Amino acid sequence: MIIAGKNGKIYLAFLLFINFSANLFSQDLNFKNLSVKNGLSNNKINAILQDKTGFIWFGTEDGLNRFDGYNFKVYRNDPTDSNSISHNNIWAIFADENDNIWIGTKSGVLNLYDRRYDSFRHWTIKSKFVKENSITAIYKDRNNTLWIGTYQSGLFKFNPETGESKSWNYNPEDRNSLSNNFITSIIEDAAGNLWISTYNGLNKFIPSANENYFFRYEYNPLNQNSLNNNLVWSVQQSHFDEKKLWLGTANGLASLDIRTNVITRINLPIAQGLQFSNSVSSVVEEDNDGEKILWMSTYAGVIRMNLNTSEIVRYFSDERNPSSIINNQVNEIIKDKSGVIWCATEGGISYISPKALKFNNPFSSGFSSKMLNDLKAKNVRSVITDSHSDMFFGTDDGVYQLINSTSKSEPIKISSTNQFNVWSLEPGNNHDLWIGTYGQGLKQLSLNNGEIKSWKIESPTFKTTAFDYIKSLRLDENNILWIGFWGGGFSKLNTINGEYEIWISESKKPQSISHNDVWDIHRDRKGRLWLATNGGGLNLFDPEDEGKFLQLIDLKNSELKLSSNSLFTICEKKFSSGTNTNDETVLWIGSSNGLNKLSIKNLTFRGDYKSLECDVEVFNSANGLADNSVKSIVEDNRGNLWIGTNAGISYFDSEKKLFRNYSTSDGLIGSEMNSGSAANSSNGFMFFGSGDGLNIFDPEKITQSTYRPSVVVSDFQIFNQLVKIGDDSPLSESILTVEIINLAYSQNVFSFQFSALDYNDPESIQYTYKMDGFDNDWIISGNRRFITYTNLNPGKYIFKVKATNSDGIWTGNEKSIFVNIGAPWWRTGWAYAMYVIIIFAGIFSIRKIEMNRSKLRNELKMREFEAKKQRELENIKSRFFANLSHEFRTPLTLIRGPI
Numbered sequence: 001m002i003i004a005g006k007n008g009k010i011y012l013a014f015l016l017f018i019n020f021s022a023n024l025f026s027q028d029l030n031f032k033n034l035s036v037k038n039g040l041s042n043n044k045i046n047a048i049l050q051d052k053t054g055f056i057w058f059g060t061e062d063g064l065n066r067f068d069g070y071n072f073k074v075y076r077n078d079p080t081d082s083n084s085i086s087h088n089n090i091w092a093i094f095a096d097e098n099d100n101i102w103i104g105t106k107s108g109v110l111n112l113y114d115r116r117y118d119s120f121r122h123w124t125i126k127s128k129f130v131k132e133n134s135i136t137a138i139y140k141d142r143n144n145t146l147w148i149g150t151y152q153s154g155l156f157k158f159n160p161e162t163g164e165s166k167s168w169n170y171n172p173e174d175r176n177s178l179s180n181n182f183i184t185s186i187i188e189d190a191a192g193n194l195w196i197s198t199y200n201g202l203n204k205f206i207p208s209a210n211e212n213y214f215f216r217y218e219y220n221p222l223n224q225n226s227l228n229n230n231l232v233w234s235v236q237q238s239h240f241d242e243k244k245l246w247l248g249t250a251n252g253l254a255s256l257d258i259r260t261n262v263i264t265r266i267n268l269p270i271a272q273g274l275q276f277s278n279s280v281s282s283v284v285e286e287d288n289d290g291e292k293i294l295w296m297s298t299y300a301g302v303i304r305m306n307l308n309t310s311e312i313v314r315y316f317s318d319e320r321n322p323s324s325i326i327n328n329q330v331n332e333i334i335k336d337k338s339g340v341i342w343c344a345t346e347g348g349i350s351y352i353s354p355k356a357l358k359f360n361n362p363f364s365s366g367f368s369s370k371m372l373n374d375l376k377a378k379n380v381r382s383v384i385t386d387s388h389s390d391m392f393f394g395t396d397d398g399v400y401q402l403i404n405s406t407s408k409s410e411p412i413k414i415s416s417t418n419q420f421n422v423w424s425l426e427p428g429n430n431h432d433l434w435i436g437t438y439g440q441g442l443k444q445l446s447l448n449n450g451e452i453k454s455w456k457i458e459s460p461t462f463k464t465t466a467f468d469y470i471k472s473l474r475l476d477e478n479n480i481l482w483i484g485f486w487g488g489g490f491s492k493l494n495t496i497n498g499e500y501e502i503w504i505s506e507s508k509k510p511q512s513i514s515h516n517d518v519w520d521i522h523r524d525r526k527g528r529l530w531l532a533t534n535g536g537g538l539n540l541f542d543p544e545d546e547g548k549f550l551q552l553i554d555l556k557n558s559e560l561k562l563s564s565n566s567l568f569t570i571c572e573k574k575f576s577s578g579t580n581t582n583d584e585t586v587l588w589i590g591s592s593n594g595l596n597k598l599s600i601k602n603l604t605f606r607g608d609y610k611s612l613e614c615d616v617e618v619f620n621s622a623n624g625l626a627d628n629s630v631k632s633i634v635e636d637n638r639g640n641l642w643i644g645t646n647a648g649i650s651y652f653d654s655e656k657k658l659f660r661n662y663s664t665s666d667g668l669i670g671s672e673m674n675s676g677s678a679a680n681s682s683n684g685f686m687f688f689g690s691g692d693g694l695n696i697f698d699p700e701k702i703t704q705s706t707y708r709p710s711v712v713v714s715d716f717q718i719f720n721q722l723v724k725i726g727d728d729s730p731l732s733e734s735i736l737t738v739e740i741i742n743l744a745y746s747q748n749v750f751s752f753q754f755s756a757l758d759y760n761d762p763e764s765i766q767y768t769y770k771m772d773g774f775d776n777d778w779i780i781s782g783n784r785r786f787i788t789y790t791n792l793n794p795g796k797y798i799f800k801v802k803a804t805n806s807d808g809i810w811t812g813n814e815k816s817i818f819v820n821i822g823a824p825w826w827r828t829g830w831a832y833a834m835y836v837i838i839i840f841a842g843i844f845s846i847r848k849i850e851m852n853r854s855k856l857r858n859e860l861k862m863r864e865f866e867a868k869k870q871r872e873l874e875n876i877k878s879r880f881f882a883n884l885s886h887e888f889r890t891p892l893t894l895i896r897g898p899i
Contacts, residue, residue, distance in 0.1 A: 028362040028372055028373055029313075029315055029352065029362055030323040030352075030356060030667075031315070031323055031324060031325050031326070031343075031350040031351065031352060032323075032350070032351050032352075032353065032356075033322075033325075033326040033348055033349065033350050034067075034348055034349040034350075034351075035326065035347070035348035035349070036348070038072070039071060039072040039074075040058065040060070040065055040072055040348060040349065041060055041062050041063035041064075041065050041072070041074040041076070042060035042061050042062035042063060043060075043327075043346070043347050043348045044060055044061040044062075044346050044347075045058050045059070045060055045331060045332075045344035045345060045346075045348070045349060046059050046060065046061065046090060046091050046092075046331060046332075046344070047059035047090060047091065047092055047093040047331075047332060047344065048093070048332050048334055048342055048344040048349075049093040049094070049095055049101070049334070050334065050336045050337065051095050051099055051101060052095070052099040053099070053710050053712065053736070053757065054336075054337065054709060054710040054712075054757030055067065055068060055757060056336065056342065056759070057093055057101065058344065058349065059090030059091065059092065059093045059103065060090060061088070061089050061090075062076070062088050062089070063075060063076040063085075063088050063090070064076075064085055064090050064093075064103060068712070068714055068755040068757060069755060069756075069757060069758065069759050069762035070755060070762055070785065071714075075120075076088050083117070083119035083120060084119070084120060085103065085105075085111055085120045086105055086107065086109040086111055086120065086122045087105040087106065087107040087109055088105075089105055089106035089107070090103055090104070090105060090106075091104050091105060091106050091134060091135055091136055091151075092104030092135050092136055092137055092138050092149075093138075094137075094138035094139060094140070096140040096144075097140070099115075100112060100113070101113040101115070102138045102140070102146075103120075104134075104135025104136065104137070104138050104148070105134075105135060106132070106134045106135075107132055107134070108124060108125050108126075108127070108132050108133030108134055108135060108150070109122050109123065109124050109125070109135075110122070110123045110124075110125055110135060110138075110148065110158070110160075112160065115734060115736060115737060116733045116734055116737050117725055117733055117734060118725060118734040118736075121160075123158070123160060123163060125148055125150065125156055125158065125165065126165075127150065127152070127153035127167075128153075128167075129152055129153045129169075129181070130152050130153060133150050133151075133152070133153050134150060134151035134152070135148055135149070135150055135151075136149050136150060136151050136182075136183055136184060136185075137149030137183050137184065137185050137186045138186070139186040139187060139188065139194075141188045141192070141194065142188065142192060145157060145207075146158045146159070146160065147186050147194065148165075149183030149184070149185070149186050149196065150181070150183060151182060151183075152181050152182060153167065153169065153181055154167055154168050154169035154170060154178055154181040154183065155167065155168040155169075155178055155183060155186075155196060155205075156168075157207075168205075168214070169181055170200075175216075176212065176213045176214055176215075177212075177214060178196070178198070178203060178214050179198050179200050179201040179202075179203050179214065179216045179218070180198035180199045180200035180201065181198075182198055182199035182200075183196055183197070183198050184197045184198060184199070184232060184233050184234060185197045185233075185234045185235050185236075187235055187236065187237055187245075189237060189242075189245070189258055190237075190242045190243070191258070192206075192208070193205070193206050193258070194206070194207065195235045195245060196214075196235075197232035197233065197234055197235040197247070198232060199230075199231055199232075200218075200230045200231070201216050201217060201218040201219070201227065201230050201232065202216070202217040202218075202227065202232050202235060202247060202256075203215065203216055203217075204216075204217070217256070217261075217263065218230055224265065225262055225263050225264070225265075226263060227247065227249060227254060227263060228247075228249045228250075228251040228252040228253070228254050228265050228267070229249040229250040229251035229252070230249075231249060231250035231251075232247055232248070232249050232250075233248045233249065233250065233279065233280065233281045233282070234246075234247070234248040234280075234281060234282045234283075235247055235248075236248075236282065236283055238255070238285065239285050240285055240287075240292055243257060243258050243259050244256065244257055244258070245258060246283045246294075247263070248279075248280035248281055248282055248283060248296070249279070249280065250276075250278075250279045251278055251279070252265060252266065252267045252268055252278055252280065253265075253266040253267075253268060253280045253283070253296060254266060266305075268280075268296075268303060268305070268312060269312060269314070271300040271301070271314055271316065274299075274300035274301075274316065274328065275299065275300075276298075276299035276300065277298060277299060277300030278298075279298055279299050280296050280297070280298055281297045281298065281299075281330065281331055281332060281333075282296070282297050282331075282332045282333050282334075283295065283296050283297075283333070284296075284333050284334060284335045284341060285335075286335060286339075286341075288363065289701075290308075291306055291307075291308045291309075292306070292307040292308055293305070293306055293307065294307055295333055295335075295341055296333070297330035297331065297332055297333035297343060297344075298314075298330060299328065299329050299330070300314065300316060300328050301314055301315050301316030301317060301325055301328050301330065302314070302315045302316075302325055302330055302333065302343055302350075303315075304363075316328050317347075325343060325345070325350045326343075326345055326347045326348045326349070326350045327345035327346050327347030327348065327350075328345075329345055329346035329347070330343050330344065330345050331344045331345065331346065332344040336759060337707065338354075338705070338707045338709065338758050338759060338760055338805075338806075339353075339354040339707075339760075340352065340353050340354065340759045340760060351759065353665075353759070353760040353761060353806075354760065355665060355666055355667075355705065355760035355761050355806050355807065356665065356666065356667045356760075356761075357667055358662065358666045358667050358697065358701075358702050359649070359662065359666055359667040359668050359669075359695055359696070359697045359702075360372050360667050360668070360669060360695055360696055360697065361667065361697070361701075364696075364698065364701075367685060367696050371402070371410060371411050371694070371696065372669075372693070372694070372696065374400070374410070374411050374413075375393060375395070375400060375411065375693050375694040376669065376692075376693045376694075377692060377693055378393075378395040378396065378397070378693055378694065379395055379396040379674070379689075379691050379692075380393050380394070380395050380674060380677055380689025380690065380693065380694045381394050381395065381396070381422060381423050381424070381674050381675075381677050381689060382394030382422055382423065382424050382425040382436075382674075382676070382677050382689065383425075383677050383678055383679040383687045383688070383689050383694075384425045384426065384427060384679055385427075385679050385680070385681055385682065386427035386433075387427065388404075389404055389681065389682040389683075390402060390403050390404065391679070391681060391687065392425050392427070392433060393411065393687075393689065393694060394422030394423065394424065394425045394435065394677075395422060396421045396422070396438075397418060397420075397421070398413060398414060398415075398417035398418045398419070398420050398422065399413075399414045399417040399420070399422055399425070399433070399435065399445070400412065400413055400414070401414055401447075414445065414450060415450070416445065416450045416451070416452050417435065417443075417445065417452070419440075420435060420437050420440060420443065421437055421438040421439065421440065422435055422436070422437055422438075423436050423437060423438050423469070423470055423471055423486075424436035424470055424471060424472050424473045424484075424676070425473065426473035426474060426475050426481070427475070428444070428475060428495075429475065429477075429479060431446070431447045431448055432444055432445060432446050432447055433445040433447060434473050434475060434481060436470025436471065436472070436473050436483070437468070437469075437470060438469055439465075439468050439469055440468060441454060441455065441456065441457070441467070441468040441470070442454070442455040442456075442457060442470055442483065442493075443455070444495075455493070455498075457483070457491055457493070457500055457502070459488075459502045459504075462488075462489075462502070462504055464487065464488060466485050466486060466487030466488030466516070467485055467488045467491075467502075469485060469486035469487065469488070470483060470484070470485060470486070471484050471485065471486045471517070471518060471519055471520075471675075471676075472484035472518055472519060472520050472521045472676065473521070474521040474522070474523055474529075475495075476523060479494070479495045479496050480492060480493070480494060480495070481493040481495050482521050482523075482529060483521075484518025484519065484520065484521050484531065485516065485517075485518060486517055487516050487517060488502070488504070488516060489502060489503050489504035489505060489513055489516045489518065490502070490503045490504075490513050490518050490521075490531060490541070491503070492547075501546075501547065503547055503549070504516055505536065510551070511548040511549055511550075511551075512548075512549060513531065513533070513536070513539055513549045513551075514533055514536030514537055514539055514549065514551040514553050515533035515534065515535045515536025515537075515565075516533075517533055517534040517535055517536075518531050518532070518533055518534075519532050519533065519534045519567060519568050519569070519675055519676065520532040520567070520568065520569045520570050520675075520676050522570035522571075522572060522587070524572050524585050524587070525572065525585065526585060528540060528541075528585075529541040530570055530587060531549075532567035532568060532569060532570050532589065532590075533565075533567060534566050534567065534568070535565055535566055536551070536553060536565055537551065537552050537553035537562055537564075537565040537567065538551075538552040538553075538562060538567060538589065538598070539551055539552070540552070553565055560614065560616060561616060562589065562591060562596045562598070562616060562618075563591050563593040563594045563595075563596055563618040563620065564591035564592045564593035564594070565591075566591060566592035566593075567589055567590065567591050567592075568590045568591065568592070568629075568630060568631050568632070568675040568676065569589070569590040569630065569631060569632050569633050569675060569676045569678075570587055570588070570589050570590075570633075571587070571588040571589075571590075571633035571634065571635055571641070572585065572586065572587055572588070573585075573586035573587075573588065573635060573639065573654075574635055574639075575635065575637065575638065575639035583601060584599060584600065584601050585599070585600045586598070586599050586600075587600070588633050588635075588641060590630030590631060590632065590633050590643070591628075591630060592628065592629055593620060593628050594618050594619055594620030594621070594625060594628045594630065595618070595619040595620070595625065595630050595633075595641075595643065595652070596616055596617070596618055596619075597616070597617040597618075597619070598614055598615075598616055599614055599615045599616075599617075600613070600614040601613040601614060619652070619657070619659075623657070623659065624658065624659035624661070625643070625645070625650055625652075625659050625661070626645055626647040626648055626650050626659070626661035626663070627645040627646045627647035627648075627650075628645075629645055629646040630643055630644075630645055631644045631645060631646070631672075631673045631674060631675045631676070631677075632644035632673055632674070632675065632676055632677055632678035632688060632689075633678070634678045634679065634680050634686055634688075636680070636684075636686075636699045637684065639654055639655075640652060640653050640654050640655075641654060642678075642686055642688075642699060644673025644674070644677070644678055644688045644690075645673060646671065646672045646673070647661070647663065647671055647672075648661060648662050648663040648664065648666075648668050648671050648673075649661075649662045649668060649673065649688060649695070650662070651699075651702070660704070660808075662702075663764075665761040665763070665764055665806075668690075668695055669690060669692050669693040669694065669695050670690030670691055670692030670693060670695075671690070672690060672691050673688050673689070673690050673695075674689045674690060674691065677689030677690075684698060684699070684700065685697065685698050686698075686699055704807045704809055705760070705805050705806065705807040705809060706809070707758060707760075707805050707806075707811075708805065708811035708812070708813050709756040709757045709758035709765075709803065709805055709811065709813065710756070710757045710813060711754065711755070711756050711757075711801055711802065711803050711813045711814060711815040712736055712754065712755055712756075712757065712815060713735055713736070713752050713753070713754050713799075713801065713815055713817060714735065714736070714753050714754060714755045715735060715751075715752070715753035716730075716731065716735045716741070716750065716751070716752060716753075717750065717751040717753075718730065718743075718747050718749065718750045718751075719747075719749050719750075720751065723735075730742055730743050730744075730747065738817065739817065739818060740817070740818040740819075740820065741817060741818070741819050741820070742820045742822065743819065743820065743821045743822065744821075744822050745794055745821065745822055745823055745824040745827075746824075747821075748789075748790070748791055748792050748821055749788070749789070749790045749791070750788070750789060751786060751787065751788040751789075752769075752786070752787055752799060752801070752817075753785055753786050754767065754769070754785050754801045754803075754815065755785060756803035756804070756805070756813075758805045758806045759806075760805075760806035760807075761806040762806070763783055764783070764804075764806045764807070764808060765783060765803055765804055765805065765806055766780070766781075766782060766783060766803065766804045766808060767780075767781040767782070767783065767784065767785060767801060767802070767803050767804075768780050768781060768801070768802050768803075769781055769787055769799070769800060769801040769802075770799075770800045770801075771789060771792075771797050771798070771799050771800075771819075772797060772798040772799075772800065773795060773796060773797040773798065774789070774792060774797055778802075792821055793821070794821045794822060794823040794824075794827065795820075795821060796818070796819075796820050796821075797818070797819040797820075797821070798816055798817070798818055798819070799816065799817045799818075799819055800814055800815070800816045801814070801815050801816075802814045802815075
């Protein structure tokens with residue numbers, strides 16, 4: 001939404017006519033802020049929207065921004081790219097039923113974002129009145145008709161397919177015409193009627209009935225059921241009642257019943273000293289445990305109004321408070337799918353996370369929000385509740401009292417304790433309070449008159465100032481005060497006669513107390529005293545024989561082992577699970593190395609730990625505990641534990657033996673809880689003291705989010721370089737929509753970046769991923785959102801990623817992308833076919849050569865054979881003729897010889 005004056009500057013406002021209970025300047029709500037320092041393109045936010053995927057879009061004076069909880073992607077006009085956004089000054093954003101995102105610019109060009117190709121289409125909305133037809137409102141009705149509201153040229157009906165448009169303008173001579181050409185918003189009600197707010201009244205338009213008739217709603221000073229003011233910044237459909245419209249005007253808020261046409265003014269308190277504080281630009285409805293809440297954006301901050309109780313609180317910008325809203329000029333407010341409230345301002349973005357309201361919720365009905373402010377930044381070392389439901393808080397600058405903690409009362413500083421650095425508190429039996437201090441000894445405070453009595457404790461044999469440092473106190477029904485010192489051991493004080501005894505650690509006495517630092521004293525339901533020492537483990541005190549101690553210390557050969565000898569707190573199990581017998585005592589013991597469950601089955605003992613029938617079970621970070629330093633423990637009405645640690649507060653389901661951990665992102669004040677500084681009030685609220693203040697919460701209201709955020713792959717890189725969309729690119733379309741990525745063999749070093757779109761606390765979201773075909777199992781990534789794969793073999797893979805929501809709950813939502821890595825050219829099908837051809841050709845050639853060689857050998861052999869035969873023939877012939885000649889010569893010789 002854009003609300004503009006002649007020079008394009010945004011103005012908002014607000015007024016009061018009826019009496020509401022109001023806290024105009026409450027600053028007990030922590031906003032998170034985003035600006036150009038966080039990557040936003042410009043701090044002046046004109047419009048805001050969440051799309052169906054879950055991205056948050058911001059229209060600024062210098063670009064369109066898409067936010068995924070971690071990074072902004074900025075869209076600006078690029079003169080060399082016709083598919084970039086047309087102009088940078090964004091005045092309106094709208095998402096239709098098909099999740100198409102329409103963007104209106106100051107220049108009068110309508111843009112449609114193409115999420116598949118991450119590009120924009122453009123249409124110029126031409127006006128006969130002005131050259132620059134600035135677009136202030138966009139709406140697509142149930143008939144898919146696109147309506148455009150402009151800054152000076154009235155209303156347009158636009159057909160993006162044909163580019164044709166029709167306009168309606170103000171005609172001073174026609175009472176049935178549009179009331180004004182300056183349009184601020186357009187909506188459609190359940191009956192199909194269009195409602196158009198303008199700089200001069202509200203218009204009801206039924207185009208299907210009569211395209212030339214606008215019914216006007218205007219301000220009438222004589223009619224209390226008319227508009228507060230003719231300048232109507234916005235008209236919005238109520239989700240509480242579909243027959244109701246909310247009207248934000250320059251002089252307050254109004255509601256319109258479309259059944260009766262009755263307007264009801266909701267006049268709001270003026271913020272003195274803040275200009276235009278009575279203007280409302282937009283509203284957001286919220287159902288908070290049955291309470292109907294209305295959030296309003298104004299020129300003087302944000303207003304929260306409880307429609308059930310009529311309570312109004314205004315939140316404004318405070319330069320001294322970095323957790324205040326970033327700027328008082330709030331142009332628009334929305335609520336996203338997970339319940340986060342977003343405020344678009346002139347100085348950036350502010351948002352409120354419901355996750356951050358789990359603890360110390362200023363809207364809780366169980367305590368005063370002033371209590372959080374009064375004890376903020378105080379080092380709250382002790383918290384107790386007395387039998388009158390009063391609570392007391394010991395801090396480093398005295399004691400605070402909360403009278404009747406069951407009501408929404410406010411804490412009172414007990415002025416007579418101003419100089420005390422309080423370490424421990426214990427309610428007395430005579431409307432008094434026992435105070436253990438750091439270096440100032442033991443004090444007794446009368447709650448009747450505020451008088452302080454000092455008690456001096458000292459030992460004739462153990463000279464030390466440690467008796468002035470009192471870490472723990474416990475008073476029994478016999479008016480015996482048991483005292484644990486920091487370095488001074490353990491003491492018993494009779495508060496009636498002032499007599500006391502002291503026990504200190506003595507190495508030569510095995511039945512002495514094991515250590516002189518006594519951090520906690522607990523008296524169980526059997527009347528036994530248990531001492532948690534910081535260095536000497538657990539001690540069980542036996543008052544017989546002038547007092548002796550059973551030491552449960554972690555020794556190498558001990559059969560009974562706690563997780564540590566440094567113990568901080570003891571809490572006894574009160575609510576039986578049905579498995580414990582009446583004789584069994586269960587002590588939950590906080591140590592420097594986890595939570596210990598000590599189950600004692602017998603009523604008495606014989607003076608050594610071997611006589612105790614007990615078991616120890618240890619829980620630590622390996623079981624899911626956030627931190628092993630367990631400083632304080634409180635049991636709730638279900639028998640489950642709330643545990644203060646050095647990393648916040650943890651919930652422990654004692655039956656399922658499961659932990660849930662909470663930190664400052666859940667609204668905790670401080671991460672490090674103080675030792676033993678925790679208690680629950682009579683109305684079920686719990687109080688935990690930290691070094692940074694007091695934490696208050698209702699354990700019944702601490703629930704886990706069921707929100708299932710979309711998981712998206714938000715970036716894809718090859719060799720750490722951004723991959724652009726294109727025909728020759730591995731990305732044929734946007735990484736947000738692509739289903740298959742085809743990579744060449746040389747592109748086998750690539751990276752994915754992913755996000756789960758839950759804005760409550762993105763840093764708490766956990767991720768796991770897997771590359772099917774390469775990874776055997778899912779790989780836990782923690783909150784790291786970037787993964788690089790290198791040197792994957794050619795083949796087909798599927799990249800999968802899953803995430804939790806901001807509360808760490810795995811939702812089952814999964815994003816997957818197919819990845820095909822092509823083989824190198826020498827491993828392609830054509831290459832293999834060529835290899836086959838070459839092999840067969842080689843075989844053929846070799847065969848042919850062998851056949852030729854064989855033929856040649858045979859021919860040679862044949863020739864040799866023929867030659868041999870020829871020689872043999874010649875020899876035969878020669879012998880024949882020789883014989884023949886001999887045969888002829890012999891007779892002739894005989895003839896020639898003498899007779």
